[in-house]
Amino acid sequence: MDHMWQGCGAFQIKRYFVVMDTNGKEAGMPVVALIPFKPVNPKTRLSCVLEPGERESFARCMLADVIEAVSGAGCEPRIISTEPYACRGATVEVIPGGLNETLNALLAQAGAPVLIIMADIPLATPGAVSRLISTGRDMAIAPGRGGGTNAIYLSEGSSYRVDYYGASFLKHARIARERGLSCKVIDSFRLHTDVDEKEDLVELLIHGRGRSREYLESLGFTISIEKGRVGVVRKGVHG
Incomplete structure (x- = not known):
């Protein structure tokens, strides 16, 4: 994830309460999913x-x-954007603030379950969600690759604070221990695979099912295999 947040702004977050039905399953209001x-x-x-x-266009x-993934899991997506942005299927809040400061202030107001997902x-x-x-x-x-954190679920948002950038997975695990929180590390290829570099496009072209893969293919991207190594090429583009 790019380093993209500077300063701090004002914001609000609604409280979402989750109750248990007679079968012990969660019911009621959906978990809010914060998506920077x-x-x-x-x-x-x-x-x-x-x-x-x-x-x-690719980022969108x-x-x-x-x-689509968080909505399909019953969560309510809320985009935390650095700039004004119209998005179908999700609420958008424009908060031109630092990533950690923004999310921690939101969490401090959240007395109910919260999902933070990149x-x-x-x-x-x-x-997977x-x-x-x-x-x-x-x-x-x-966890994400390189020691990062791609998604965090908190049964009570106000019980925690985030610390992204660097080896954030290690920092987040440490914060959980310091606060006495039980924590499960989810080993999921689909949540682990973030896209930042050209080489990351390989996994998307092989395993993707959604708009991202379709967009890359519309631009002429395809899988290439050279000397036993898998890469990507773009038709009509050299280098």
Whole structure:
């Protein structure tokens, strides 16, 4: 995920209460899913293969895939955007603030379950998200590559604070221990696979099912195999 947040703004978050039905399953209001998103000049590390406008369109396709996954799992998506952005299927709040400061202030107001999920994991599915939010623990974490954190579920948002960037997975696990929270680490390929680099497009073209893969294919991207190594090429583009 790009370093995209600066400063801090004002915001509100509604409380979503979850009750138990007679079978012990969660019922009532859906879990709110906070999805940080940068609509302007996103995914700069893909500049080697995508033009600025293409990067913006691709980022929006990945966001749409994530929204579909969380909605399919019964969550209510809420986009936390750095810029004004119209998005079908989700509420958008424009908060031009620092990522950690913004999310922690939102969590401090949340006395109910909250999901924080990144907008660049287009392989996410409703099943993978459902697994994350149904562990019965105080929290669950889906690690990203390189020590990052792609998704966190909190049974009570106000019980926790986030600390993204760097080896955030280790930091988030430590914060859970310090606060005495039971934590489940979710080993999920679909939640683990974020898209930042050209090489990451391989997994999307092989395993993707949604708009992100369709968009890449519409631009001429395809899988290539050279000397036993799998990569991506774009038809009509050299280098």
